[in-house]
Amino acid sequence: IPVKILDDIADAIHERDNIYIASHIQPDGDNIGSILAMGLALLELNKNVFVLKSDIIPSDYLFLPGIEIIKEYKEITDLDLFIILDCSDIDRLGINKNLINKANFVINIDHHVTNTNFGGLNFVDSKAAATGELVFRIIEKLNIKFTKEIATNLYTAISTDTGSFKYESVTDKTHEIIAKLLRCGIDHSYINNKLYHSRSLERTNLLIESFLTLNTLADNKAAIVKVTQKMLNRTKTKMEDTEGIISFVRDIDSVEVACLLKEIDDKETKVSLRSKSYIDVAKICEPFNGGGHIRAAGCTIYEDIGTSEKLISNILTEVFR
Ligand code: 5GP
Ligand code: MN
Ligand code: MN
Structure with a gap:
């Protein structure tokens, strides 16, 4: 990963206060885990953080810490910064698509090969196994502590997008990130039971x-x-x-x-x-x-x-x- 893009993203975040975060419709684990980790991390920086709901959240993910910060907002003003995660193009934003034009600045963070680079800053790495890996890099760059809550969300993001670390997209870097998340005291066995062994x-x-x-x-x-x-x-x-x-x-x-x-x-x-x-x-x-x-x-x-x-x-x- 080029250092420059991480520096630019860190600068853009430090310069702005009202930060909105969204992802794609029909959300998956990488979507929900990434927006929650990013949202919780920016709250640690005392930013005004708004994590936008773009669709129904599948019941699998309702156990995630911080899930209550994902909300629908009627009136959106002063959109200093719009961070869009795991979203290949703006149509995938669903009801939040029009916010692209309202935002003073847009950061697009994603790992889809088909990403259209719609942001003012585009951190798009199709080699990343999950957007959660890229969010990990940003939080690391911002020197924010990986709380158990943030780590649980990142673990979920990466685990769900890799079929529990089985797909060919998984690299040594993926496992290094997971090792760091485990050191934050997450209960990976509990998370795995919630994600994969709780079918109604x-x-x-x-x-x-x-x-x-x-x-x-x-x-x-x-x-x-x-x-x-x-x-x-x-x-x-x-x-x-x-x-x-x-x-x-x-x-x-x-x-x-x-x-x-x-x-x-x-x-x-x-x-x-x-x-x-x-x-x-x-x-x-x-x-x-x-x-x-x-x-x-x-x-x-x-x-x-x-x-x-x-x-x-x-x-x-x-x-x-
Ligand atoms: P799923 O099959 O789980 O809905 O999606 C699999 C992958 O394809 C996800 O990474 C998702 O973002 C992408 N995807 C699914 N449907 C669409 C679509 O209609 N347009 C685009 N651009 N990507 C999609
Ligand atoms: Mn996704
Ligand atoms: Mn993804």
């Missing part, structure tokens, strides 16, 4: 239902699973309860690309893609104005779920031809 019965039923729709193609190298509104009704779950389903699809031994199709309504389907070792799924999402990472990406198709499945199936068949 309703959610388990949704997992079962979704797997009944499993379709494979290209010699079982690609697999598609669907979640419809009917399934959510039957199992008394919400769309955010689909978190984690796709990793079970990718776990199938023959599968290189896993796909989860989520029926938003009869004109909109949310697509999630994951790959195991050689297909660039961010590229597959590009024609649909989506993006993400080489091994994890997504997009929205403005068609019903059946039509969307046909479109994606055709592309996947092509990819493996």
